[in-house]
Amino acid sequence: xxxxxxxxxGNLTAVDESPLQEDRLAVGSDDGLLHFxxxxxxxxxxxxxxxxxxxxxxxxxxxYSLHDADVLYVAFNxxxxxxxxxxxxxxxxxxxxxxxxxxxxxxxxxVYCFAEDHVxxxxxxxxTEFGVHFSVDGGKNWKELKNGLPTIAVRDMExxxxxxxxxxxxxxxxxYVLDDYTPLRxxxxxxxxxxxxxxxxxxxxxxxxxxxxxxxxxxxxxALYTAPNPKPGVVFNFFNDVKxxxxxxxxxxREKELLKEDKDIPYPSKAEIMKEDRDRDPxxxxxxxxxxxxxxxx
Numbered sequence: 001x002x003x004x005x006x007x008x009x010g011n012l013t014a015v016d017e018s019p020l021q022e023d024r025l026a027v028g029s030d031d032g033l034l035h036f037x038x039x040x041x042x043x044x045x046x047x048x049x050x051x052x053x054x055x056x057x058x059x060x061x062x063x064y065s066l067h068d069a070d071v072l073y074v075a076f077n078x079x080x081x082x083x084x085x086x087x088x089x090x091x092x093x094x095x096x097x098x099x100x101x102x103x104x105x106x107x108x109x110x111v112y113c114f115a116e117d118h119v120x121x122x123x124x125x126x127x128t129e130f131g132v133h134f135s136v137d138g139g140k141n142w143k144e145l146k147n148g149l150p151t152i153a154v155r156d157m158e159x160x161x162x163x164x165x166x167x168x169x170x171x172x173x174x175x176y177v178l179d180d181y182t183p184l185r186x187x188x189x190x191x192x193x194x195x196x197x198x199x200x201x202x203x204x205x206x207x208x209x210x211x212x213x214x215x216x217x218x219x220x221x222x223a224l225y226t227a228p229n230p231k232p233g234v235v236f237n238f239f240n241d242v243k244x245x246x247x248x249x250x251x252x253x254r255e256k257e258l259l260k261e262d263k264d265i266p267y268p269s270k271a272e273i274m275k276e277d278r279d280r281d282p283x284x285x286x287x288x289x290x291x292x293x294x295x296x297x298x
Contacts, residue, residue: 014062020069026095028059028074036095050098053087054078061113067121070094073101075111075126084108088126090139101139106130113157115166120185125166127154132168136187149176179230183237190239203234236286244282247275 009031018024023040032055034047057078065071072095076087086105089098101124105111109128117123122138130151133142153171160167166178183190183198190196212218217226245253251272255265268276288297 009056014059014074016063016072018064018069018072019066020064024064024069024094026062026064026072028062030058032057032059032076034059034062034074034095038094045095047095050074050076050089052100053089054081054083057081057083057087060111063114063116065121066116066118068092071121073114073116073124074098075114077110077112079110079129084110084129086111086126086128088114088139101135103140104135104142105133112153112155115157115159117185118159118161123185125157125159127157127168129153132157132166134184136184145178147178149178180235187239193239194241196239198237198239200234200236203232206232238284240284246281247272247279251276 009029011030012027013030014028016026018026021038023038025037025041027035029035032048032050032053034050036045036047037043053076057076058080059074060077061073061075063073065073071090071092074089074091076089078085078087085107086102086109088100088102088105088111090101091098102111105126105128109130111126111128113127115125117125120136122136124135124139125145126133126142130153131149132145132154134145135142149168150172152174154168155171156169158167159165160177164180164182166181168176168178170176180201182201186196186198190198208215210218212220217224251268258265285298287295289295
């Protein structure tokens with residue numbers, strides 16, 4: 001079966017056209033070759049020696065940048081040769097020279113797919129054998145993106161630009177959607193502050209549709225797949241690096257310090273204990289005001 005079903009070399013496995021320059025195309029093949037054209041295929045330029053990539057490494061994905069016509073990204077995949085290293089590369093001169101942007105990705109986690117944010121060219125995503133990673137500095141550093149996603153091979157990804165959603169297709173035959181990832185565009189600003197409120201997506205008024213006379217999929221049958229819509233309202237995303245403590249926690253910290261110093265630990269009074277019992281857990285309160293400063297909701 002191995003010899004009958006495995007394809008011969010020479011198949012094109014990835015193709016992309018620059019969204020900024022018509023007729024500029026790039027294709028990759030299963031034997032590690034890249035070809036480029038600026039005239040819709042009349043003339044082609046071959047690249048076969050990307051430094052650091054083993055010979056005949058499968059080209060899994062190739063994508064031009066949404067922000068610069070000369071920038072493109074390629075994901076190579078050499079797992080068929082028992083090599084599970086991530087090979088993600090960037091070119092800033094339309095494929096003439098290349099640099100690896102794989103630093104920080106798992107050492108054993110083949111890269112299958114890639115996406116670039118349509119607003120921030122420094123915000124990148126890649127799908128690997130063990131989930132999704134993102135970078136906010138153009139690929140210099142990567143961070144795993146979990147948020148409910150299982151450890152699974154992500155084979156394809158797309159960005160729904162209107163809603164800023166990241167959509168994934170996995171080897172487990174599942175689809176996953178990360179709703180509104182826009183906070184990732186500002187995560188660098190957030191890290192510079194002790195507290196940070198991310199830009200807030202507009203809340204929309206709408207009338208729920210009633211297809212075929214009722215809500216949801218109505219009488220269109222269970223074969224029609226639908227997913228629940230987000231609840232009406234506005235979502236607040238915030239970063240907090242300030243530790244808030246209760247009275248009890250503050251007392252316990254004082255006692256720990258006294259214990260380290262081998263000093264007597266005073267027993268709290270009845271009034272102190274009762275005050276601790278009545279103490280509320282720390283909480284954030286968002287106050288919503290109108291243009292005139294009147295409080296509408298908390």
